[in-house]
Amino acid sequence: MGTRWLDEREDRAWRGYRRMRRLLDLELARQLTQDAGLSEPDYDVLSDLSETPRGRLRLSELADRMLWSRSRLSHHLTRMQQRGLVTREECADDARGSVVVLTTAGRQAIESAAPGHVAAVRRHLIDLLTPAEVDALGALSHRVVDHLADPDLRATRPQPEA
Amino acid sequence: MGTRWLDEREDRAWRGYRRMRRLLDLELARQLTQDAGLSEPDYDVLSDLSETPRGRLRLSELADRMLWSRSRLSHHLTRMQQRGLVTREECADDARGSVVVLTTAGRQAIESAAPGHVAAVRRHLIDLLTPAEVDALGALSHRVVDHLADPDLRATRPQPEA
DNA sequence: GCGAATTGGTTGACATGTCATCCAATCTAG
DNA sequence: CTAGATTGGATGACATGTCAACCAATTCGC
Numbered sequence: 001m002g003t004r005w006l007d008e009r010e011d012r013a014w015r016g017y018r019r020m021r022r023l024l025d026l027e028l029a030r031q032l033t034q035d036a037g038l039s040e041p042d043y044d045v046l047s048d049l050s051e052t053p054r055g056r057l058r059l060s061e062l063a064d065r066m067l068w069s070r071s072r073l074s075h076h077l078t079r080m081q082q083r084g085l086v087t088r089e090e091c092a093d094d095a096r097g098s099v100v101v102l103t104t105a106g107r108q109a110i111e112s113a114a115p116g117h118v119a120a121v122r123r124h125l126i127d128l129l130t131p132a133e134v135d136a137l138g139a140l141s142h143r144v145v146d147h148l149a150d151p152d153l154r155a156t157r158p159q160p161e162a
Numbered sequence: 163m164g165t166r167w168l169d170e171r172e173d174r175a176w177r178g179y180r181r182m183r184r185l186l187d188l189e190l191a192r193q194l195t196q197d198a199g200l201s202e203p204d205y206d207v208l209s210d211l212s213e214t215p216r217g218r219l220r221l222s223e224l225a226d227r228m229l230w231s232r233s234r235l236s237h238h239l240t241r242m243q244q245r246g247l248v249t250r251e252e253c254a255d256d257a258r259g260s261v262v263v264l265t266t267a268g269r270q271a272i273e274s275a276a277p278g279h280v281a282a283v284r285r286h287l288i289d290l291l292t293p294a295e296v297d298a299l300g301a302l303s304h305r306v307v308d309h310l311a312d313p314d315l316r317a318t319r320p321q322p323e324a
Numbered sequence: 325g326c327g328a329a330t331t332g333g334t335t336g337a338c339a340t341g342t343c344a345t346c347c348a349a350t351c352t353a354g
Numbered sequence: 355c356t357a358g359a360t361t362g363g364a365t366g367a368c369a370t371g372t373c374a375a376c377c378a379a380t381t382c383g384c
Binding site for chain 1: 331332333334335
Protein backbone atom coordinates (compact mmCIF):
# COMPACT_ATOMS: atom_id res chain seq x y z
CA MET A 1 0.00 0.00 0.00
CA GLY A 2 1.38 3.42 -0.97
CA THR A 3 2.09 5.97 1.72
CA ARG A 4 -0.45 8.71 2.21
CA TRP A 5 1.90 11.67 2.37
CA LEU A 6 0.82 14.95 3.87
CA ASP A 7 -0.93 17.28 1.50
CA GLU A 8 -0.02 20.93 1.35
CA ARG A 9 -2.23 22.11 4.18
CA GLU A 10 -1.37 19.21 6.43
CA ASP A 11 2.30 19.79 5.78
CA ARG A 12 1.91 23.47 6.57
CA ALA A 13 0.24 22.60 9.87
CA TRP A 14 2.84 20.00 10.80
CA ARG A 15 5.84 22.14 9.95
CA GLY A 16 4.31 25.15 11.62
CA TYR A 17 3.59 23.18 14.73
CA ARG A 18 7.18 21.98 15.01
CA ARG A 19 8.67 25.37 14.36
CA MET A 20 6.33 26.96 16.88
CA ARG A 21 7.27 24.33 19.42
CA ARG A 22 10.93 24.98 19.00
CA LEU A 23 10.84 28.78 18.97
CA LEU A 24 8.41 28.97 21.85
CA ASP A 25 10.62 26.66 23.87
CA LEU A 26 13.71 28.68 23.20
CA GLU A 27 12.02 31.93 24.10
CA LEU A 28 10.31 30.68 27.24
CA ALA A 29 13.51 29.02 28.44
CA ARG A 30 15.45 32.19 27.76
CA GLN A 31 12.95 34.29 29.65
CA LEU A 32 12.85 31.93 32.61
CA THR A 33 16.57 31.60 33.13
CA GLN A 34 17.14 35.28 32.62
CA ASP A 35 14.39 36.56 34.88
CA ALA A 36 14.18 33.81 37.47
CA GLY A 37 17.22 31.57 37.22
CA LEU A 38 15.04 28.54 36.52
CA SER A 39 14.97 26.08 33.64
CA GLU A 40 11.66 24.98 32.14
CA PRO A 41 11.87 21.59 33.85
CA ASP A 42 12.58 23.35 37.16
CA TYR A 43 9.55 25.53 36.63
CA ASP A 44 7.32 22.59 35.82
CA VAL A 45 8.35 20.68 38.91
CA LEU A 46 7.83 23.66 41.16
CA SER A 47 4.59 24.56 39.47
CA ASP A 48 3.07 21.10 39.87
CA LEU A 49 4.20 20.93 43.47
CA SER A 50 2.82 24.35 44.30
CA GLU A 51 -0.59 23.35 43.00
CA THR A 52 -1.00 20.80 45.77
CA PRO A 53 -2.34 21.85 49.18
CA ARG A 54 0.89 21.70 51.14
CA GLY A 55 3.44 21.51 48.38
CA ARG A 56 4.05 17.81 48.86
CA LEU A 57 3.64 14.92 46.47
CA ARG A 58 4.79 11.37 46.21
CA LEU A 59 7.63 11.11 43.75
CA SER A 60 5.80 8.69 41.51
CA GLU A 61 2.65 10.78 41.61
CA LEU A 62 4.62 13.82 40.51
CA ALA A 63 6.36 11.83 37.80
CA ASP A 64 3.02 10.62 36.44
CA ARG A 65 1.54 14.10 36.34
CA MET A 66 4.57 15.44 34.52
CA LEU A 67 4.82 12.48 32.17
CA TRP A 68 8.40 12.00 33.29
CA SER A 69 10.14 8.76 34.08
CA ARG A 70 10.83 8.19 37.77
CA SER A 71 14.50 8.06 36.93
CA ARG A 72 14.49 11.43 35.27
CA LEU A 73 12.58 12.98 38.11
CA SER A 74 14.84 11.43 40.70
CA HIS A 75 17.93 12.81 39.01
CA HIS A 76 16.36 16.21 38.58
CA LEU A 77 15.23 16.34 42.18
CA THR A 78 18.73 15.68 43.50
CA ARG A 79 19.90 18.66 41.52
CA MET A 80 17.03 20.86 42.70
CA GLN A 81 17.57 19.63 46.23
CA GLN A 82 21.17 20.79 46.11
CA ARG A 83 19.92 24.22 45.16
CA GLY A 84 17.53 24.21 48.08
CA LEU A 85 14.30 24.31 46.05
CA VAL A 86 12.86 21.03 47.27
CA THR A 87 13.56 18.33 49.84
CA ARG A 88 12.72 14.65 50.12
CA GLU A 89 10.94 13.16 53.08
CA GLU A 90 10.26 9.58 53.94
CA CYS A 91 6.78 8.35 53.22
CA ALA A 92 4.66 7.29 56.18
CA ASP A 93 2.39 4.78 54.36
CA ASP A 94 5.06 3.11 52.31
CA ALA A 95 8.61 2.84 53.55
CA ARG A 96 9.92 2.50 50.00
CA GLY A 97 8.37 5.73 48.89
CA SER A 98 9.58 9.28 49.19
CA VAL A 99 7.67 12.50 49.32
CA VAL A 100 8.85 15.55 47.47
CA VAL A 101 8.38 18.74 49.44
CA LEU A 102 8.52 22.32 48.28
CA THR A 103 10.86 24.39 50.48
CA THR A 104 10.24 28.00 51.38
CA ALA A 105 12.86 28.99 48.86
CA GLY A 106 11.16 26.82 46.27
CA ARG A 107 7.78 28.38 46.97
CA GLN A 108 9.34 31.79 46.70
CA ALA A 109 11.08 30.91 43.46
CA ILE A 110 7.92 29.75 41.73
CA GLU A 111 5.87 32.66 43.04
CA SER A 112 8.30 35.22 41.80
CA ALA A 113 8.82 33.45 38.49
CA ALA A 114 5.18 32.83 37.64
CA PRO A 115 4.01 36.31 36.63
CA GLY A 116 6.83 36.79 34.14
CA HIS A 117 6.37 33.33 32.76
CA VAL A 118 2.63 33.68 32.28
CA ALA A 119 3.19 37.06 30.68
CA ALA A 120 5.57 35.46 28.21
CA VAL A 121 3.12 32.67 27.44
CA ARG A 122 0.50 35.31 26.74
CA ARG A 123 2.73 37.56 24.73
CA HIS A 124 4.13 34.86 22.49
CA LEU A 125 1.18 32.55 22.21
CA ILE A 126 -2.18 33.09 23.86
CA ASP A 127 -2.63 36.76 23.06
CA LEU A 128 -1.77 36.11 19.43
CA LEU A 129 -4.74 33.78 19.05
CA THR A 130 -8.41 34.57 18.55
CA PRO A 131 -10.77 33.16 21.19
CA ALA A 132 -11.90 30.61 18.63
CA GLU A 133 -8.32 29.53 18.05
CA VAL A 134 -7.72 29.16 21.77
CA ASP A 135 -10.73 26.88 21.99
CA ALA A 136 -9.68 24.98 18.88
CA LEU A 137 -6.21 24.41 20.31
CA GLY A 138 -7.73 23.23 23.56
CA ALA A 139 -10.11 20.86 21.85
CA LEU A 140 -7.65 19.43 19.40
CA SER A 141 -4.84 18.94 21.86
CA HIS A 142 -7.06 17.18 24.37
CA ARG A 143 -8.34 14.89 21.65
CA VAL A 144 -4.78 14.00 20.67
CA VAL A 145 -3.84 13.46 24.30
CA ASP A 146 -6.80 11.19 24.95
CA HIS A 147 -5.98 9.23 21.88
CA LEU A 148 -2.35 8.74 22.82
CA ALA A 149 -3.24 7.87 26.37
CA ASP A 150 -5.47 5.03 25.22
CA PRO A 151 -3.24 2.10 24.37
CA ASP A 152 -5.92 0.46 22.23
CA LEU A 153 -6.41 3.47 20.01
CA ARG A 154 -2.71 4.00 19.67
CA ALA A 155 -1.96 0.88 17.69
CA THR A 156 -1.86 0.76 13.92
CA ARG A 157 -4.64 -1.78 13.52
CA PRO A 158 -7.66 -2.51 15.69
CA GLN A 159 -6.60 -4.48 18.73
CA PRO A 160 -8.07 -7.85 19.67
CA GLU A 161 -10.78 -7.43 22.28
CA ALA A 162 -9.60 -7.53 25.87
CA MET B 163 0.07 45.98 37.86
CA GLY B 164 -1.54 42.63 38.64
CA THR B 165 -0.73 39.61 36.56
CA ARG B 166 -3.27 38.60 33.95
CA TRP B 167 -3.44 34.90 34.70
CA LEU B 168 -4.82 32.46 32.18
CA ASP B 169 -8.57 32.03 32.31
CA GLU B 170 -10.09 28.58 32.20
CA ARG B 171 -10.14 28.16 28.44
CA GLU B 172 -6.68 29.59 27.97
CA ASP B 173 -5.35 27.31 30.67
CA ARG B 174 -7.01 24.35 29.03
CA ALA B 175 -5.37 25.21 25.72
CA TRP B 176 -1.96 25.76 27.26
CA ARG B 177 -1.97 22.59 29.33
CA GLY B 178 -3.36 20.59 26.45
CA TYR B 179 -0.71 21.90 24.13
CA ARG B 180 2.08 20.91 26.49
CA ARG B 181 0.70 17.46 27.17
CA MET B 182 0.16 16.87 23.49
CA ARG B 183 3.69 17.96 22.77
CA ARG B 184 5.13 15.56 25.27
CA LEU B 185 3.03 12.52 24.42
CA LEU B 186 3.42 13.04 20.70
CA ASP B 187 7.17 13.31 21.13
CA LEU B 188 7.38 10.16 23.16
CA GLU B 189 5.30 8.20 20.71
CA LEU B 190 7.02 9.44 17.58
CA ALA B 191 10.44 8.84 19.09
CA ARG B 192 9.41 5.36 20.15
CA GLN B 193 8.10 4.55 16.72
CA LEU B 194 11.19 5.89 14.97
CA THR B 195 13.77 4.05 17.06
CA GLN B 196 11.80 0.87 16.99
CA ASP B 197 11.03 0.77 13.29
CA ALA B 198 14.02 2.57 11.84
CA GLY B 199 16.75 2.84 14.47
CA LEU B 200 16.70 6.63 14.25
CA SER B 201 16.13 9.32 16.85
CA GLU B 202 13.92 12.29 16.07
CA PRO B 203 16.94 14.58 15.70
CA ASP B 204 18.52 12.04 13.34
CA TYR B 205 15.33 11.99 11.31
CA ASP B 206 15.15 15.76 11.11
CA VAL B 207 18.72 16.09 9.92
CA LEU B 208 18.28 13.42 7.27
CA SER B 209 14.93 14.81 6.24
CA ASP B 210 16.19 18.34 5.72
CA LEU B 211 19.20 17.06 3.84
CA SER B 212 17.14 14.83 1.60
CA GLU B 213 14.96 17.74 0.58
CA THR B 214 17.88 19.44 -1.17
CA PRO B 215 18.76 18.52 -4.75
CA ARG B 216 21.86 16.48 -4.12
CA GLY B 217 21.61 15.91 -0.38
CA ARG B 218 24.24 18.48 0.46
CA LEU B 219 24.03 21.59 2.59
CA ARG B 220 26.42 23.93 4.30
CA LEU B 221 26.56 23.17 7.99
CA SER B 222 25.41 26.64 8.98
CA GLU B 223 22.62 26.59 6.42
CA LEU B 224 21.36 23.31 7.83
CA ALA B 225 21.65 24.61 11.38
CA ASP B 226 19.60 27.68 10.49
CA ARG B 227 16.86 25.65 8.86
CA MET B 228 16.64 23.37 11.84
CA LEU B 229 16.83 26.17 14.39
CA TRP B 230 19.80 24.42 15.96
CA SER B 231 23.02 25.96 17.20
CA ARG B 232 26.05 25.20 15.04
CA SER B 233 27.60 23.56 18.04
CA ARG B 234 24.74 21.18 18.55
CA LEU B 235 24.67 20.29 14.89
CA SER B 236 28.41 19.79 14.76
CA HIS B 237 28.30 17.37 17.69
CA HIS B 238 25.34 15.54 16.28
CA LEU B 239 26.96 15.23 12.86
CA THR B 240 30.08 13.62 14.27
CA ARG B 241 27.86 10.99 15.83
CA MET B 242 25.85 10.46 12.67
CA GLN B 243 29.06 10.39 10.68
CA GLN B 244 30.35 7.55 12.81
CA ARG B 245 27.21 5.64 11.97
CA GLY B 246 27.77 6.27 8.29
CA LEU B 247 24.64 8.36 7.71
CA VAL B 248 26.38 11.54 6.58
CA THR B 249 29.85 12.79 5.73
CA ARG B 250 31.52 16.16 5.80
CA GLU B 251 33.27 17.65 2.79
CA GLU B 252 35.36 20.75 2.51
CA CYS B 253 33.65 23.75 1.09
CA ALA B 254 34.93 25.06 -2.24
CA ASP B 255 33.88 28.73 -1.81
CA ASP B 256 34.94 29.13 1.79
CA ALA B 257 37.84 27.14 3.20
CA ARG B 258 36.46 27.54 6.72
CA GLY B 259 33.16 26.01 5.83
CA SER B 260 32.10 22.42 5.61
CA VAL B 261 29.40 20.77 3.60
CA VAL B 262 27.23 18.07 5.06
CA VAL B 263 26.52 15.29 2.60
CA LEU B 264 23.94 12.54 2.77
CA THR B 265 25.54 9.14 2.19
CA THR B 266 23.84 6.31 0.35
CA ALA B 267 23.13 4.68 3.66
CA GLY B 268 21.69 7.94 4.96
CA ARG B 269 19.45 8.30 1.94
CA GLN B 270 18.32 4.74 2.38
CA ALA B 271 17.67 5.26 6.08
CA ILE B 272 15.42 8.27 5.57
CA GLU B 273 13.59 6.69 2.66
CA SER B 274 12.76 3.59 4.58
CA ALA B 275 11.89 5.50 7.75
CA ALA B 276 9.66 8.12 6.16
CA PRO B 277 6.52 6.12 5.40
CA GLY B 278 6.23 4.78 8.93
CA HIS B 279 6.95 8.16 10.41
CA VAL B 280 4.37 9.95 8.30
CA ALA B 281 1.86 7.26 9.10
CA ALA B 282 2.45 7.83 12.79
CA VAL B 283 2.08 11.59 12.40
CA ARG B 284 -1.22 10.98 10.66
CA ARG B 285 -2.47 8.38 13.08
CA HIS B 286 -1.67 10.34 16.22
CA LEU B 287 -2.26 13.89 15.04
CA ILE B 288 -3.37 14.86 11.56
CA ASP B 289 -6.09 12.28 11.06
CA LEU B 290 -7.58 13.16 14.43
CA LEU B 291 -8.24 16.72 13.32
CA THR B 292 -11.00 18.15 11.19
CA PRO B 293 -9.87 19.97 8.03
CA ALA B 294 -10.80 23.22 9.77
CA GLU B 295 -8.59 22.32 12.70
CA VAL B 296 -5.68 21.48 10.42
CA ASP B 297 -6.01 24.91 8.85
CA ALA B 298 -6.39 26.57 12.22
CA LEU B 299 -3.25 24.89 13.50
CA GLY B 300 -1.38 25.93 10.39
CA ALA B 301 -2.55 29.52 10.65
CA LEU B 302 -1.99 29.92 14.36
CA SER B 303 1.42 28.30 14.43
CA HIS B 304 2.72 30.36 11.54
CA ARG B 305 1.48 33.50 13.24
CA VAL B 306 3.33 32.55 16.42
CA VAL B 307 6.46 31.69 14.47
CA ASP B 308 6.42 34.99 12.59
CA HIS B 309 5.95 36.83 15.82
CA LEU B 310 8.84 35.08 17.55
CA ALA B 311 11.08 35.52 14.56
CA ASP B 312 10.61 39.28 14.64
CA PRO B 313 12.86 40.69 17.35
CA ASP B 314 10.88 43.90 17.57
CA LEU B 315 7.60 42.20 18.21
CA ARG B 316 9.13 39.86 20.71
CA ALA B 317 9.92 42.46 23.32
CA THR B 318 7.62 43.33 26.20
CA ARG B 319 7.16 46.96 25.28
CA PRO B 320 7.19 48.73 21.94
CA GLN B 321 10.77 49.12 20.78
CA PRO B 322 12.33 52.49 19.96
CA GLU B 323 12.23 53.11 16.22
CA ALA B 324 15.22 51.81 14.28
C1' DG C 325 2.53 -17.02 56.99
C1' DC C 326 6.13 -17.39 53.16
C1' DG C 327 8.50 -17.50 48.78
C1' DA C 328 7.88 -15.28 44.26
C1' DA C 329 6.61 -11.53 41.68
C1' DT C 330 5.86 -6.57 41.67
C1' DT C 331 6.60 -1.81 42.85
C1' DG C 332 9.04 2.66 44.31
C1' DG C 333 12.95 4.66 44.01
C1' DT C 334 18.09 5.24 43.27
C1' DT C 335 22.14 4.78 40.79
C1' DG C 336 25.87 4.48 37.13
C1' DA C 337 26.99 4.43 32.45
C1' DC C 338 26.16 6.51 28.53
C1' DA C 339 23.74 9.67 24.83
C1' DT C 340 22.47 14.21 23.96
C1' DG C 341 22.43 19.42 24.40
C1' DT C 342 24.51 23.90 26.01
C1' DC C 343 27.92 27.19 26.76
C1' DA C 344 32.30 29.32 26.43
C1' DT C 345 36.45 29.15 24.05
C1' DC C 346 39.40 28.57 20.38
C1' DC C 347 41.38 28.60 15.66
C1' DA C 348 41.76 29.52 11.08
C1' DA C 349 39.82 31.85 7.09
C1' DT C 350 37.48 35.83 5.43
C1' DC C 351 36.18 40.61 5.39
C1' DT C 352 36.76 45.52 6.31
C1' DA C 353 38.85 50.04 6.86
C1' DG C 354 42.46 52.66 6.31
C1' DC D 355 48.41 45.58 1.49
C1' DT D 356 47.48 44.72 6.37
C1' DA D 357 45.84 44.94 11.26
C1' DG D 358 41.68 44.19 13.52
C1' DA D 359 37.07 42.52 13.55
C1' DT D 360 33.95 38.94 12.14
C1' DT D 361 32.52 34.42 10.72
C1' DG D 362 32.31 29.16 10.28
C1' DG D 363 33.04 25.53 12.64
C1' DA D 364 35.23 22.31 16.16
C1' DT D 365 35.99 21.17 20.77
C1' DG D 366 36.00 20.33 25.96
C1' DA D 367 33.64 20.85 30.13
C1' DC D 368 29.55 20.46 32.00
C1' DA D 369 24.15 19.99 32.49
C1' DT D 370 20.46 17.15 31.30
C1' DG D 371 17.95 12.86 29.80
C1' DT D 372 17.71 7.70 28.96
C1' DC D 373 18.32 3.00 29.86
C1' DA D 374 19.31 -0.96 32.38
C1' DA D 375 20.52 -2.76 36.72
C1' DC D 376 19.80 -2.82 41.37
C1' DC D 377 17.85 -2.88 46.27
C1' DA D 378 14.54 -2.87 49.60
C1' DA D 379 9.68 -2.87 50.80
C1' DT D 380 5.25 -4.53 49.51
C1' DT D 381 1.84 -7.59 47.58
C1' DC D 382 0.13 -11.92 45.82
C1' DG D 383 -0.86 -17.02 45.72
C1' DC D 384 -1.07 -20.64 48.01
